Amino acid sequence: xxxxxxxxxxxxxxxxxxxGLVFSIPSFMQTQSGAxxxxxxxxxxxxxxxxxxxxEEAVKSKVKxxxxxxxxxxxxxxxxxxxxxxxxxxxxxxxxxxxDIAKVDLLLKDIKGLAITHExxxxxxxLTQEEIKLTHEQAILQAVExxxxxxxxxxxxxxxxxxxxxxxxxxxxxxxxTATDEARARELIAKAAHLQLxxxxxxxxxxxxxLTPAQAAEYGDxxxxxxxxxxxxxxxxxxxxxxxxxxxDAKVGFAQSNNLPVINFTLNSEGAKKFGDYTGNNVGKRLAxxxxxxxxxxxxxxxxxxxxxxQISGSFTVEEAHDVAIALRSGALLAPVxxxxxxxxxxxxxxxxxxxSMIALAGASILVIAFMVMxxxxxxxxxxxxxxxxxxxxxxxxxxxxxTLTLPGMAGLVLTVGMAVDSNVIINERIRELLREGxxxxxxxxxxxxxxxxxxxxxxxTSLITSVVLYAYGTGAVKGFAVTLSIGILVSMITSIVGTxxxxxxxxxxxxxxxxxxxxxxxxxx
Amino acid sequence: xQFFSQKHVYDFMKMRFAAISLSFILFxxxxxxxxxxxxxxxIDFTGGTLVQLQYEQKAPLAEIRKxxxxxxxxxxxxxxxxxxxxxxxxxxxxSSDSLGSDIGxxxxxxxxxxxxxxxxxVDVVGPKVGDELRNKGLMAVGISLIAILIYLxxxxxxxxxxxxxxxxxxxxxxxxxAIALFEIDVNLDILAAVLTVLxxxxxxxxxxxxxxxxxxxxxxxSKLDLIINESVSATLSRTTLTTGLTLITVIVLYLFGGxxxxxxxxxxxxGIIAGTVSSIFVASPALLWFKFSxxxxxxxxxxxxxxxxxxxxxxxxxEKGTV
Numbered sequence: 037x038x039x040x041x042x043x044x045x046x047x048x049x050x051x052x053x054x055x056g057l058v059f060s061i062p063s064f065m066q067t068q069s070g071a072x073x074x075x076x077x078x079x080x081x082x083x084x085x086x087x088x089x090x091x092e093e094a095v096k097s098k099v100k101x102x103x104x105x106x107x108x109x110x111x112x113x114x115x116x117x118x119x120x121x122x123x124x125x126x127x128x129x130x131x132x133x134x135x136d137i138a139k140v141d142l143l144l145k146d147i148k149g150l151a152i153t154h155e156x157x158x159x160x161x162x163l164t165q166e167e168i169k170l171t172h173e174q175a176i177l178q179a180v181e182x183x184x185x186x187x188x189x190x191x192x193x194x195x196x197x198x199x200x201x202x203x204x205x206x207x208x209x210x211x212x213x214t215a216t217d218e219a220r221a222r223e224l225i226a227k228a229a230h231l232q233l234x235x236x237x238x239x240x241x242x243x244x245x246x247l248t249p250a251q252a253a254e255y256g257d258x259x260x261x262x263x264x265x266x267x268x269x270x271x272x273x274x275x276x277x278x279x280x281x282x283x284x285d286a287k288v289g290f291a292q293s294n295n296l297p298v299i300n301f302t303l304n305s306e307g308a309k310k311f312g313d314y315t316g317n318n319v320g321k322r323l324a325x326x327x328x329x330x331x332x333x334x335x336x337x338x339x340x341x342x343x344x345x346x347q348i349s350g351s352f353t354v355e356e357a358h359d360v361a362i363a364l365r366s367g368a369l370l371a372p373v374x375x376x377x378x379x380x381x382x383x384x385x386x387x388x389x390x391x392x393s394m395i396a397l398a399g400a401s402i403l404v405i406a407f408m409v410m411x412x413x414x415x416x417x418x419x420x421x422x423x424x425x426x427x428x429x430x431x432x433x434x435x436x437x438x439x440t441l442t443l444p445g446m447a448g449l450v451l452t453v454g455m456a457v458d459s460n461v462i463i464n465e466r467i468r469e470l471l472r473e474g475x476x477x478x479x480x481x482x483x484x485x486x487x488x489x490x491x492x493x494x495x496x497x498t499s500l501i502t503s504v505v506l507y508a509y510g511t512g513a514v515k516g517f518a519v520t521l522s523i524g525i526l527v528s529m530i531t532s533i534v535g536t537x538x539x540x541x542x543x544x545x546x547x548x549x550x551x552x553x554x555x556x557x558x559x560x561x562x
Numbered sequence: 563x564q565f566f567s568q569k570h571v572y573d574f575m576k577m578r579f580a581a582i583s584l585s586f587i588l589f590x591x592x593x594x595x596x597x598x599x600x601x602x603x604x605i606d607f608t609g610g611t612l613v614q615l616q617y618e619q620k621a622p623l624a625e626i627r628k629x630x631x632x633x634x635x636x637x638x639x640x641x642x643x644x645x646x647x648x649x650x651x652x653x654x655x656x657s658s659d660s661l662g663s664d665i666g667x668x669x670x671x672x673x674x675x676x677x678x679x680x681x682x683x684v685d686v687v688g689p690k691v692g693d694e695l696r697n698k699g700l701m702a703v704g705i706s707l708i709a710i711l712i713y714l715x716x717x718x719x720x721x722x723x724x725x726x727x728x729x730x731x732x733x734x735x736x737x738x739x740a741i742a743l744f745e746i747d748v749n750l751d752i753l754a755a756v757l758t759v760l761x762x763x764x765x766x767x768x769x770x771x772x773x774x775x776x777x778x779x780x781x782x783x784s785k786l787d788l789i790i791n792e793s794v795s796a797t798l799s800r801t802t803l804t805t806g807l808t809l810i811t812v813i814v815l816y817l818f819g820g821x822x823x824x825x826x827x828x829x830x831x832x833g834i835i836a837g838t839v840s841s842i843f844v845a846s847p848a849l850l851w852f853k854f855s856x857x858x859x860x861x862x863x864x865x866x867x868x869x870x871x872x873x874x875x876x877x878x879x880x881e882k883g884t885v
Contacts, residue, residue, distance in 0.1 A: 078822075086691060088659075215667050215681070226661035374659040378686040380666065385614070385682040385822075392820030399818055400811035407807065411563045444751050447823050450815050451758065451830070454808035455765075458800075461807075462769065465800045468564075491772035494717055495765040501713060502706045502761040506754065509702035517754040558563050 046538030052530050053425045059432035073435045075210075076442030076516055079390050081383030082210035083218055087183075087225070087373040089203050094175035094371035095168055096124050097230075102147060102161075103127045104275045108310060109143050119256050122274060126162035172203070175371040180205055183373075185366035186224050204376065213383060220359065228328050228372055229363035231280035231301070233311070233346070234258075234272040236322035236334055244271040263330040263350050270331045272324045277314050279368075282307025286364035288357045291349055297357035298349040301364060308344025316340035327360070393446035400453045401427075408457060412464050413558035418539045419460035422531040426456050429527045430520065439523075442516030452524035458495075459532040463488040468559045477547050477556070481540050485533075492533065500525050565802060571795045574842060575787040581843035588836075589732055592739020599742045604749035605653065607696040609689035613652045613669050618678040620647045625676045633672060645821025649682070657686045699753045703734075706757065710764060718771060719859065725848035726767045732844050733763045733836045740832040746825040755829040762808070763837025766801060767845045773797050774846065779863060784856050790846045805838040 062070035077084050103122045110117060118130040131140060134157065144152055149167030153160045163171070180199050187195040187209070196208040207225065212218050237257050240247075244259060252259050252271060262268035285302040303311055315323070315337050324334040325348050332350040352360065405423070408416035430449065434441060441449075467484035475483065503525065506518035540547075547556050554560045605612050615621070623641055630636040630652070639654035658665060666684035673679070687695075707730060714723035737759050746752060773793035781789050812834060816827035 087661075088688075088690075215664065215670075219664055219667070222661045222664070373661065375661050375686065376659065376688040377691045378684065380684045382680060382682045384616070384680060389820055389822055392818060393815075393823070395818045396811075396815045396823075399814040403810050403814065404807050407810075411803070443822055444754050444826070447751075447754075447815060447819070447826055448758075450811055450819075451808070454811035455762070455804075457807060458765070458804045461800050461803045465797075465803075469796070487776075491769045494772060495768045498710055498713060498764050498768060499761045501709045502757055502764075505702055505706040505709060506757055509698045509705065510750075510754070514699075514702075514750050514754045514757075517751075517758075521758070 041541060041544070043538055043541045045534050046542050049422075049425070049531065049535035049538045052429060052527075052535070056425055056428035056432045059436055060428045063431050063435050071435045071438070073431055074438060074440040075386075075390075076440045076445065077208060077210055077379070077386075078381050078443045079386045079441065079446070080210055081212070081381050081386040082208065083212045083221065084209075084377075084379040085207045085222075085225075085375060086200065086377035087179075087205040087207060088376045089176050089179050089205065089373050090371045091172040091175050091203060092124075092371075095163065095171050097370065098171050099123075099125055099127060099163065100275065101279060101281065102150070104278065106143065106147070107275050108277075108313075110140075112313075113139055113143065115139055115143075120275060121256060125168075126160055128158070128160050130159070131157040171370075176203055176205070178367065178370050179373060182367045182369055183207060183225050186227075186362055187221065189362045189366065190221060190224055205373065211383075212380070218380060220355075224359055224363065226373065227359070227363040228369045229280065229360070229366075230328050230368045231283060231348075231364060232276040232326040233278050234276045234324045234326050235314075235318070236324050237271045237273055238321060241271050244269045247271070260324070260326060260329055260331045263327070263332045270324055270334060272326070272331075276326075277323075278303070278307050278310050280364060281368065282310075283364060283367075286361045288354070288361050289347075291347075296349070297352045297354050298347050299352070299357055299361050299364065300345065300347050303344035303346070305344070308342070311344055311346070312340055312342045389443050389446075393443065393450065397446070397450050397453070400450050404453055404457060408460075411558050412460075413554065414543075414556045415460075415464050415467070415536075415540075416558060418536045419457050419464070419532065421539065422460065422528075422535045423453065423456050425535060426452065426524065426528050426531045429531065430523050433523050433527065434520070439519050440516055441520070444514065444517035445520040448517045448520035448524065452521065452528070456524065456528045456532060459488075459492045459528060460536055462492055463533075463536070464557065468557060471553055471557065471559065471561055477551065477553070478544060481537075481544070481547075485537055489533075496525050496529060564799065566795075566798050571791050572798070574791050574794045575847070578843055578847045581839070582847065585732060585840065585844055588736050588739070592736050592742075595739045595742045596735075599745075601738065601742050601748050602745055603696075604747035604752075605685060605687045605692070606749035607692050607699070608655070609657055609687050609692035610653065610655045611657050611665055611687075612683070612685040613666055613681065614644060614649065614683035615652070615669075615673070615679045616649045616682050618648070621650045621679075622676050623650070626650065626652075626673060629673050629676055630669075633668075636669070636672070645824070649821070657688050659688055695750065699750075702753070702757065703760070706760065714768075718775060719854070721849060721852040721854045722771050722775075724852055725845050726764060726771070728848045729767055729840045729845040730760060730764065732840050733759060733833060736836040737829060737833040741825075741829055744828060746828060749825075751823070751826045752829055755826045755833065759830060759833025759837055762834060763841060766805070766838055766841035769800065770794055770797050770841055770846060774849070778856050778859050784860075786850060786854060786856050789856065790849070794842055794846060801838060801842070805834060809834055 059071070062068040063073040100122055103120055106127070107120055115136045116132045118132060120127060120129040131137065144150065149164050150161050151164050176199060180197055183205065184197040187197065194210060198206050200206040209221055212221060237255070240255060240257065247259065249259055256274050257271050258274045260270050260272060262270065282303050283301055284304045287300050289298050289300045290296065291298045319337050319339060322334045322336050325332045325346070327348060332348045405420045408419050412419065430452065463484055466488045467480045470480035470483055500522060503518045503522040507515055507522065510518055621643065626641050630639050630641070635656050636654060639652050641650055641652050643649065644651040652669065665686060666681045670681055707727065711723045711727055714726055734756060737756055741748060741752065770793060773796055774790060777789040777793045781792060783789050783792070809831065812827050812830045815823060816831060819827055
């Protein structure tokens with residue numbers, strides 16, 4: 037064959053180039069199907085939040101819920117106790133009858149994770165260290181799950197909710213367009229959706245406006261405001277009858293009397309039994325329906341309520357009722373979350389950023405490509421083909437692995453254009469050197485690659501080390517930059533070392549025949 | 563086309579005192595600036611809130627400041643133009659950790675009489691996160707320096723590793739000095755730029771060191787400064803070309819990349835220039851300071867080659883069955 041030979045190098049390059057071309061097409065053309073490159077929130081607009089989970093709160097509510105079921109069992113077993121008191125992490129109560137000790141011990145045996153101490157008839161129950169740790173862990177996992185469920189039902193495109201580090205949750209909502217949407221999403225996440233059914237303390241209810249929270253706590257009570265009118269206050273027993281963990285469903289409905297939206301909820305069998313038992317034994321008392329520490333209604337119990345369903349009526353708009361129902365359905369947050377970091381980028385800024393970096397990428401590419409041809413002749417063209425392949429493959433690889441292209445990533449891509457030709461500059465300079473020393477073209481090319489190799493490898497490996505470290509220790513923006521840079525370095529090893537070598541081999545015979553080093557290498561032999 | 567005659571050996575080592583003096587001035591000048599002016603840490607590292615607004619016309623800075631001062635928390639907020647006269651950034655140190663409140667919305671309400679605008683970006687970073695990001699950033703710089711040091715010590719020799727670290731520290735300090743001088747906001751992007759400079763400057767250094775190592779083995783000269791001259795001259799074309807091309811791309815990035823990457827690009831421009839100059843005038847002379855000995859290295863290489871040959875001899879004897 038006149039034009040030289042096709043070697044394994046050119047085949048590898050051809051395959052890589054083809055892969056790059058085929059798999060980067062979907063990213064360039066929105067209409068094409070296939071894996072597209074993920075645009076970071078800074079490029080498409082959207083909301084990025086880092087949430088902290090207040091795990092201590094989960095421990096408190098765990099203690100409360102243990103107290104609530106203990107109180108239920110104690111009543112059921114007819115054990116007489118002085119009132120049960122709940123502190124942040126412990127429960128205290130005093131038995132009145134020595135003969136009940138055995139019964140209580142039997143009850144307590146069924147509850148896991150408790151450290152029990154008792155002096156005579158006075159019991160102190162506290163959570164063990166392992167149980168506290170477990171509760172923290174559960175609170176975080178459950179929060180991730182709950183927030184994910186809520187956002188899924190909210191109907192947003194591809195929300196991303198992931199645990200980040202020990203006790204943080206990363207939430208990314210691409211494509212949030214308006215401030216109202218953003219506010220709704222944030223409220224939906226923040227909503228603790230902590231439903232509690234509580235007994236109103238009828239005995240002291242008339243003193244409620246004169247009591248401080250501390251005084252109320254003395255009686256084992258809590259003061260809650262009415263959801264509609266904060267002036268109205270309720271005094272309720274601090275240990276709930278049951279809470280939202282026993283909820284199986286929540287739906288928006290409309291009240292028959294005034295056609296306002298209400299939320300109908302259903303309890304699981306355990307909840308239904310407790311609810312039935314309680315209402316059966318307490319006809320005439322008032323039951324407060326408390327959502328996120330606000331009383332929505334406090335109806336008087338007229339009869340035993342079986343079947344385990346109830347209703348929250350209150351000052352809801354349809355939209356609010358809808359969001360509350362989503363929140364209740366997806367479960368309560370065991371622990372409240374707070375915002376540690378929030379970044380929101382408007383869609384217009386993202387579009388501007390893409391436009392600007394595209395201009396930069398195109399501008400840099402044109403300048404580099406033109407210069408390489410001017411300086412190195414056909415060898416420069418080879419380097420340019422490798423460069424184009426390099427960019428295409430980076431985009432293809434990022435699309436295939438679902439990596440995210442961020443603004444710093446774009447900068448990394450532009451920078452790759454400048455740095456990717458480095459290998460070819462090193463190689464071509466070596467070839468020129470050998471030509472100057474009088475070696476044949478074939479020898480110069482072969483030995484040029486050989487001589488250049490150690491420098492190229494060393495420099496690429498060190499660059500790779502820095503970008504791997506960047507990836508490991510970086511967050512968000514820095515990670516995006518590191519990903520593009522490392523893929524760029526790895527790909528350039530194939531395109532600019534193997535690929536250009538293959539091209540030289542393909543044209544070797546023609547090169548030797550013409551013997552025009554100026555045309556091929558942009559350099560006249562002295 | 564070619565820029566440098568490849569035959570000519572330039573006497574870089576003669577220029578080194580002048581170059582080193584310049585480096586000294588820049589290095590200590592940067593340290594001085596860093597101590598007096600200090601780095602402008604952005605909210606990524608300090609925590610705080612940043613709101614970017616784009617007006618349809620020129621942003622009325624005075625009115626904006628006046629409107630903001632109505633709010634107790636926003637009294638101390640800084641309002642600066644960003645990129646052009648239409649776009650502004652409002653920064654203040656507070657941050658709210660409640661999911662319910664939206665600072666972007668409340669600022670928009672405060673400013674609604676100052677003209678038509680759009681809220682383009684709202685960043686809120688809590689102080690704890692800022693701390694964590696800063697620690698991680700420092701960790702990243704430290705670990706990459708150590709990893710590189712180890713790699714170079716294995717691939718070259720410990721003096722080469724030391725020399726390249728001297729050169730790295732030089733580049734980082736000068737780059738940071740420039741960041742302080744130009745009052746660039748230090749955030750995560752800038753950290754990425756600094757780390758890229760670190761990698762880039764190392765690239766340059768390694769390619770020259772590779773030549774020096776080769777020269778030590780093959781050159782007719784046995785004086786280190788002469789070998790350095792030869793090696794730096796031989797790689798001069800490559801150094802100028804690559805630096806030139808990278809510089810072009812970064813300058814294009816600076817000019818057309820938009821205000822979001824301006825700081826990043828400026829940092830890179832300074833870093834690339836410092837990195838290139840230092841790999842010629844700092845890294846190579848540093849080899850001399852650390853008393854790298856050509857003769858010792860050749861001796862060691864010779865022994866290594868000898869050992870290898872002996873091993874091969876033994877093996878071939880073994881394979882032939884003569885042992």
